[in-house]
Structure formats: structure tokens, C-alpha cells
Amino acid sequence: xxxxxxxxxxxxxxxxxxxxxxxxxxxxxxxxxxxxxxxxxxxxxxxxxxxxxxxxxxxxxxxxxxxxxxxxxxxxxxxxxxxxxxxxxxxxxxxxxxxxxxxxxxxxxxxxxxxxxxxxxxxxxxxxxxxxxxxxxxxxxxxxxxxxxxxxxxxxxxxxxxxxxxxxxxxxxxxxxxxxxxxxxxxxxxxxxxxxxxxxxxxxxxxxxxxxxxxxxxxxxxxxxxxxxxxxxxxxxxxxxxxxxxxxxxxxxxxxxxxxxxxxxxxxxxxxxxxxxxxxxxxxxxxxxxxxxxxxxxxxxxxxxxxxx
Numbered sequence: 001x002x003x004x005x006x007x008x009x010x011x012x013x014x015x016x017x018x019x020x021x022x023x024x025x026x027x028x029x030x031x032x033x034x035x036x037x038x039x040x041x042x043x044x045x046x047x048x049x050x051x052x053x054x055x056x057x058x059x060x061x062x063x064x065x066x067x068x069x070x071x072x073x074x075x076x077x078x079x080x081x082x083x084x085x086x087x088x089x090x091x092x093x094x095x096x097x098x099x100x101x102x103x104x105x106x107x108x109x110x111x112x113x114x115x116x117x118x119x120x121x122x123x124x125x126x127x128x129x130x131x132x133x134x135x136x137x138x139x140x141x142x143x144x145x146x147x148x149x150x151x152x153x154x155x156x157x158x159x160x161x162x163x164x165x166x167x168x169x170x171x172x173x174x175x176x177x178x179x180x181x182x183x184x185x186x187x188x189x190x191x192x193x194x195x196x197x198x199x200x201x202x203x204x205x206x207x208x209x210x211x212x213x214x215x216x217x218x219x220x221x222x223x224x225x226x227x228x229x230x231x232x233x234x235x236x237x238x239x240x241x242x243x244x245x246x247x248x249x250x251x252x253x254x255x256x257x258x259x260x261x262x263x264x265x266x267x268x269x270x271x272x273x274x275x276x277x278x279x280x281x282x283x284x285x286x287x288x289x290x291x292x293x294x295x296x297x298x299x300x301x302x303x304x305x306x307x308x309x
Contacts, residue, residue, distance in 0.1 A: 001025040001241050004068040004110070005233075006102050007078030008032035008060070010223075011118060013041050014230025015075055015237075020045055020056040022234070024241050029068050031061045033078070038062060069109035073240055075233050076102050076129070079119040091120050092305045099125045100132045107133060114139045114240055114275045117251070118233050120224070122175040124302045126251045126264040131306075138275040142251025144175025145266030147232040149249050151213040152182045155206045156194055166190050170249045171210065172258075172266050172282070173295035180266070181291050182210045186282060239271040252276050259289065260296050263303070 003025045005016045009032075016030050030045075032038040042060030049055065061067040068074070079095035099119050106113060115133075117126045117140070126142030133140070148171035150164075157164040169187035171180050184203050187194045195203060209216070217225040239246040250269050254260040257279045258267055268280040284292060 001073075002027040002029070002071045003237060003241075004029040004031060004071040004074045004106070004113075006031050006068075006074065006076045006106070007119070008034075008038040008041050009077065010226035011229045011233070012075070012077035013045075014226050015077060015118075015233040016041075016058065016230075017045055018231050018234035019237055020049075020054055020058055021052055022238060023054050023056050024234070024238050025056060025072070028056050028058045029061060029071065030058060031063065031065070031068060033063050035062050065105040065109055068106060071106070071110040071113050073116065073237050074106050074110060074113045075116045075118060075237065076106075076125075077118045077229075077233070078102055079125075092124055092302060093309060095119050095121070095125060096128055096306060096309055099128055103129050103133050107135075114141070116141050116143055116233055116236050118143045118229060120175075121302055123179075123251050123264055123266070123299045124306065127253075127303050128306055130253055130264060136275075137253035137255075138277065140253065140264075141236060141271070141276055142175070142264055142266070143229070143233050143236060144251050145171055145173075145180075145249030146236060147229050148175060148180050148182075148210065148213070148266070150228055150232060152187070152206075152210045155210050155213075156187060156189075159202050159206055160189060160194065160197055162189060167194070169194070170268055170282075172249055172268070172284075173292055174265060174299045175251060176298070177212050177215050179295040179298045180211055181288065181295060182207045183282070183284075183288065185285070185288070236271055240273060240275065243273040245270050245272045245277070247271075247280065250276055252279065254279075257281070258284070258292060260293075263296055263300060265296055265299060 039060035
């Protein structure tokens with residue numbers, strides 16, 4: 001198996017590191033447009049192989065897409081990172097050109113690849129990837145909801161004083177501070193609703209803190225987060241290459257599901273060897289569906305920016 005990670009910045013390098021450590025593939029290519037960055041980070045990672053005990057071959061490349069040929073999965077992290085005070089919407093103009101170019105170059109050499117999009121604004125970049133490539137919709141996956149759900153579990157665990165691994169909780173909708181929807185009503189602690197253990201005030205705080213999770217980290221460290229986003233990307237790669245059929249919230253193309261069409265938005269999906277294989281209907285209540293619809297409207301307004309580029 002072969003995986004390419006496009007973008008050797010903090011998120012891409014962290015994603016690649018996770019993939020290598022788990023030996024998810026035989027060959028891993030790290031590609032970047034900046035001279036020497038991908039080669040240097042690939043060499044640095046390879047020098048950990050004997051210390052960490054993995055055999056994955058990691059190759060760095062400065063914009064040479066020929067080295068990515070015959071990749072089974074491609075993770076796109078490239079693009080301008082979000083700076084303090086910058087919205088994901090402001091990234092569209094720059095990152096749309098980058099993501100479209102990456103997709104075109106990747107498919108020249110790996111026409112059967114499954115593409116995972118991490119670049120922001122993620123929902124719009126996923127939609128762009130789908131529209132510009134013409135690939136079957138199951139082969140285009142936006143990572144956002146996977147990360148948001150992980151952050152949701154973190155917030156829940158802090159209030160419950162429990163292991164995040166004992167929690168099942170998902171975030172649907174857009175991957176944005178005002179568009180994501182943490183479904184606390186459906187969250188469970190080893191099959192028991194978390195709402196049995198949390199006050200209304202705690203529940204409200206958890207939801208709010210989850211929604212601004214990315215912005216909180218950006219304010220603290222001065223740029224977008226990378227450990228959790230990189231790990232989220234690697235988790236999707238693992239479920240694809242090992243055909244795990246795991247349930248993740250991912251940004252995928254909707255055609256009537258959850259009442260939406262012609263949009264890529266975060267919903268619960270099964271991830272396996274064919275990409276995303278099935279959308280699960282979580283039966284949103286009337287209030288949740290109304291919020292989901294508003295989230296879709298907001299994402300569509302971002303998608304509309306693509307028409308002006």
C-alpha cells in the first residue's frame with residue numbers, strides 16, 4: 001500500500017508520522033512546494049524508524065508528483081493556515097487554487113486514489129475537490145467532523161472525569177466555529193447518555209467550548225492546531241487501508257440525506273476500503289435538523305465564493 005501526504009507543514013508532517021508509526025502502508029510520500037522541507041522531514045522521520053520499530057519507507061519530494069504515482073490514499077493538508085482572527089471563509093481565495101491544483105496533479109499519477117481533504121475551509125475545499133475532479137463521491141472525504149468529534153469527547157471527558165475512550169459522541173454539520181453541531185443528546189458514556197451526569201449548564205458549556213475548539217487553540221499557539229488534525233487524518237487512512245468499517249463523522253457529498261443536496265457536509269459515515277461506504281441516519285429531532293439546515297446554508301454561502309474565483 002502507498003499513501004501520499006501533500007503539505008509537509010505541521011498537520012501534514014504529524015499525519016505522516018502517525019501513518020508511519022502504525023505501519024499503515026509500505027511506502028509513504030511527503031510532498032511540499034517549499035524546497036527541501038518534505039525531504040528534510042521525511043529523513044528526520046526515517047531516522048526514528050529503528051527507535052520506534054517501523055519499516056514504512058518515507059520519501060520526501062519538492063513538488064515532484066511523479067513520486068506519488070500509484071498512491072492508494074492521498075491526504076491533502078496544503079494551503080495557508082488560519083491565523084489569529086482569520087475566519088475559514090477568508091482562506092477560500094488562496095486555498096481553492098492550491099487544492100484544485102493538487103487534485104489535478106495527484107490524479108495524473110494516481111487515478112484510483114481516495115482523497116482525504118484537511119485543507120481549510122474544509123467543507124468548501126471538499127466540495128471543490130469533488131466538483132473539480134469528477135471522481136465518484138465515495139472517494140472524496142473531508143476530515144473535519146472526525147477532528148471535531150475528538151474535541152467533543154475531550155470536552156466531555158474533562159467534565160465527566162472519565163477516559164475519552166469510554167465516550168461515543170459525534171459532531172455533525174460544517175467544520176466551523178458557528179456551523180458545527182455537537183450532538184450532546186446522543187452522546188454516551190459506555191452506552192449511558194452523558195446527559196444523565198451533566199447539568200444543563202455543563203452541557204451548554206461543553207457544546208460551546210467544542211464549537212470554538214479550533215479558534216481557542218489558534219489564539220493560544222498563534223496558528224492552527226496540528227496534533228489532533230494530523231491524528232484524525234491518519235485515523236481515516238487506517239480505516240480505509242485496513243478496511244475497518246469504522247464510524248466517523250466526515251464531510252461527504254449529500255444527495256437528499258439529512259434533507260440536503262449539492263453540498264459536502266459532516267455526517268456519520270462508515271469508512272472502509274472503498275472510501276466512505278454508507279451514510280447513517282441519526283434521526284435528528286426537529287431542533288437539531290433546523291440547526292443542521294442553518295449550517296448547510298452557511299456552508300453554501302462559502303461555496304458560492306468559488307463561483308467568483
